[in-house]
Amino acid sequence: MDSSHSAALNAKHAGLDARIAAERQRPSPDEALLARLKKQKLKIKEMLLGI
Incomplete structure (x- = not known):
């Protein structure tokens, strides 16, 4: 997973x-x-952990 995708997922996670x-x-x-x-x-x- 590239860093921009990971950053977007982290932002969504924080928003939730x-x-x-x-x-x-x-x-x-x-x-x-x-x-x-x-x-x-x-x-x-x-998704972030790759499960």
């Missing part, structure tokens, strides 16, 4: 992390949305 944190801060977090975001974040992490 921020969205998850923001959703958790809400008074009534949307659990379905959190689950989807976490799943997306895991897929990106797997």
Whole structure:
């Protein structure tokens, strides 16, 4: 994987992390949305690790 692709995936991963944190801060977090975001974040992490 080239470094620009890796950097883009890292940026997406960080963005998802921020969205998850923001959703958790809400008074009534949307659990379905959190689950989807976490799943997306895991897929990106797997791509970064080459799994």
